Amino acid sequence: MATLADPATQFTRMPHPAPTAAEVRAAVLADPGFGKAFSDHMVTIDWEEGKGWHNPAIGPRGPLSLDPAAAVLHYAQEIFEGLKAYRLGDGSMALFRPQANAARFNASAERLAMPALPEAMFVDAIKELVRADADWFPTVEGGSLYLRPFMIATEAFLGVRPAKSYKFIVIASPAGNYFKSGAPAVSIWVSDYTRAAPGGTGAAKCGGNYAASLVPTAEAFERGHDQVLFLDAAEHKWIEELGGMNLFFAFDDGRLITPPLNGTILPGITRDSLLALAREEGLAVSEEPYSLDAWRDDAASGKLVEAFACGTAAVVTPVGKVADRNGEFIIGSGGPGQLTGKLKARLVAIQRGEAPDPHGWVVRL
Numbered sequence: 001m002a003t004l005a006d007p008a009t010q011f012t013r014m015p016h017p018a019p020t021a022a023e024v025r026a027a028v029l030a031d032p033g034f035g036k037a038f039s040d041h042m043v044t045i046d047w048e049e050g051k052g053w054h055n056p057a058i059g060p061r062g063p064l065s066l067d068p069a070a071a072v073l074h075y076a077q078e079i080f081e082g083l084k085a086y087r088l089g090d091g092s093m094a095l096f097r098p099q100a101n102a103a104r105f106n107a108s109a110e111r112l113a114m115p116a117l118p119e120a121m122f123v124d125a126i127k128e129l130v131r132a133d134a135d136w137f138p139t140v141e142g143g144s145l146y147l148r149p150f151m152i153a154t155e156a157f158l159g160v161r162p163a164k165s166y167k168f169i170v171i172a173s174p175a176g177n178y179f180k181s182g183a184p185a186v187s188i189w190v191s192d193y194t195r196a197a198p199g200g201t202g203a204a205k206c207g208g209n210y211a212a213s214l215v216p217t218a219e220a221f222e223r224g225h226d227q228v229l230f231l232d233a234a235e236h237k238w239i240e241e242l243g244g245m246n247l248f249f250a251f252d253d254g255r256l257i258t259p260p261l262n263g264t265i266l267p268g269i270t271r272d273s274l275l276a277l278a279r280e281e282g283l284a285v286s287e288e289p290y291s292l293d294a295w296r297d298d299a300a301s302g303k304l305v306e307a308f309a310c311g312t313a314a315v316v317t318p319v320g321k322v323a324d325r326n327g328e329f330i331i332g333s334g335g336p337g338q339l340t341g342k343l344k345a346r347l348v349a350i351q352r353g354e355a356p357d358p359h360g361w362v363v364r365l
């Protein structure tokens with residue numbers, strides 16, 4: 001049994017007795033989409049009060065057995081992460097900043113009153129799964145193996161308090177392009193709904209935040225947009241983020257701004273990486289509040305030249321159009337901008353091992 005002091009997690013290994021047939025897997029990997037296909041294995045680690053983390057195991061991916069009173073099913077005590085493994089040009093495999101995901105996972109755990117998972121155990125679990133499912137990297141351009149670590153409260157108890165037992169699980173999904181359309185620039189709808197309020201769970205990566213974003217997102221889709229934009233809860237004025245991506249704004253004078261991490265925004269690892277890369281490009285980067293009114297005015301005057309969204313799943317995605325109840329406006333040419341393309345290319349080149357990695361972001365397996 002692994003204890004908190006163990007630097008290297010000892011997984012019980014149970015290879016899948018009947019893994020996906022090679023032809024079936026090949027068909028999936030040629031057109032994986034996003035989040036619809038899954039690899040053969042999963043990692044599980046249990047936690048119990050008084051016992052801590054124990055029973056790290058990798059085995060066939062399959063349904064969970066949960067008591068219907070399990071706390072996660074009632075009070076949504078659940079957190080998750082999302083990161084990608086890449087197959088590099090030399091055939092090796094690599095992760096991008098997995099320690100940052102581990103640290104954020106624990107920050108989310110703290111907010112949801114869940115136990116912290118040692119960062120080394122989090123990273124070991126991911127490596128274990130990627131090695132077991134190394135045949136699941138998509139063969140399509142831009143493909144990766146998307147990893148989904150998550151933790152649920154498993155205790156059967158209907159009282160409202162933190163559960164006394166949890167399960168940490170990692171599953172993997174071959175991923176192609178996030179946006180179905182493969183749209184060169186997305187259209188976003190400014191929601192009247194609120195995603196996160198001061199003091200709430202906006203900075204935690206928890207399923208509950210996403211449950212609350214489904215109606216606003218459906219509204220955006222119905223109106224013909226690709227994504228939903230949330231403004232701040234207090235004044236409904238300041239730009240926060242999209243349903244699952246952070247936002248950047250580029251100006252004609254070389255300024256690049258993104259909303260500050262004030263507790264209502266998810267601290268994206270892509271956001272953090274792009275901040276560093278943009279500084280290296282010599283841009284005047286700042287984390288400062290930016291209002292929807294300013295965005296509209298700056299887009300009209302031409303001061304604002306590009307805007308883009310970023311996150312692990314969709315990487316860097318240009319924003320072409322913004323709409324709310326009062327009308328819509330176009331960003332720049334309405335298509336992908338130069339800076340957006342350049343920053344995306346720099347990030348992707350590092351992730352794929354095709355460019356120097358001065359920050360030590362790439363972790364090879």
Ligand SMILES: *Cc1c(COP(=O)(O)O)cnc(C)c1O
Nearest residue numbers: 244245246266268269270311312
């Ligand atoms: C995960 C997530 C992001 C992006 O974070 P990355 O670490 O860059 O993938 C942004 N916003 C929300 C709400 C998220 O859940």
